[in-house]
Amino acid sequence: MDSNISIWIIKSLLILALIYLAYIDWRTLRLPNAITVPLIVFGITFNWASDLHLTSPSSAILGALLGYASLWTLNAGYRLLQNRNGIGMGDAKLLGALGAWLGWGSLPNILLIASATGIAGGIIWLKCRGHQLQQAFPFGPFLVIAGIIELLWPQLLPTLILPKLV
Structure with a gap:
């Protein structure tokens, strides 16, 4: 199979999983571990084992760790100040999954x-x-x-939007 077709199939499946997660969160205010944790594992595995990887294996691992840790740290700080959670850990796992698929360099754009x-x-x-x-x-x-914007148009923010704001 052509590599361009294969990568679009992978991206389409990832987008479907992400849309399903968005739907679940919108309706229930929950992001289930049964979906977010495998997305992290599959993202790291795909970027490690496949020739079609979206980022380097080290960037995928670092992306998963930094994605999760950034929202965990933000929530820990909020909890110290307010004595309650400010963001769910499902969101942290989802950002970790996006980091696993797209690499640590995509995280600032995704968060912005x-x-x-x-x-x-x-x-x-x-x-x-x-x-x-x-x-x-x-x-x-x-x-x-x-995450979908960063997956499909990774240069949207740095090349199209930010120069117009400056």
């Missing part, structure tokens, strides 16, 4: 895009649902949107 879309989505979520600011909000769908 997810944060920007999450702010807009959060405002809409709160307005439509009449929630107060202290209630839970699903961040996973915005990580998914950012």
Whole structure:
């Protein structure tokens, strides 16, 4: 099979899994370990064992570790200040999975895009649902949107968006 076709099949399957995770999080405010943990393992394995890898094996491992650790650390700091969690560990595992598939270098773009879309989505979520600011909000769908953008158009932020802002 042609390598271009194979990589698009892999990317399509990854996108389907991510969309399914976004749907689950949107409806339940949960990202199940049964999906996020295998995504981390498959991302590292794919980039390690396949000639079609999306990033280097070391970047995949570092991406998984940094993706998870960055949100874990952010939550730990918030918990110290507020005595409650500020972000779910499912979100940390999802970012770890995106790092495993796309490498550690993609994490800043993913976090920036997810944060920007999450702010807009959060405002809409709160307005439509009449929630107060202290209630839970699903961040996973915005990580998914950012991950798909980074998967399909990895140079979107540095080449098209940021130069226009400066």
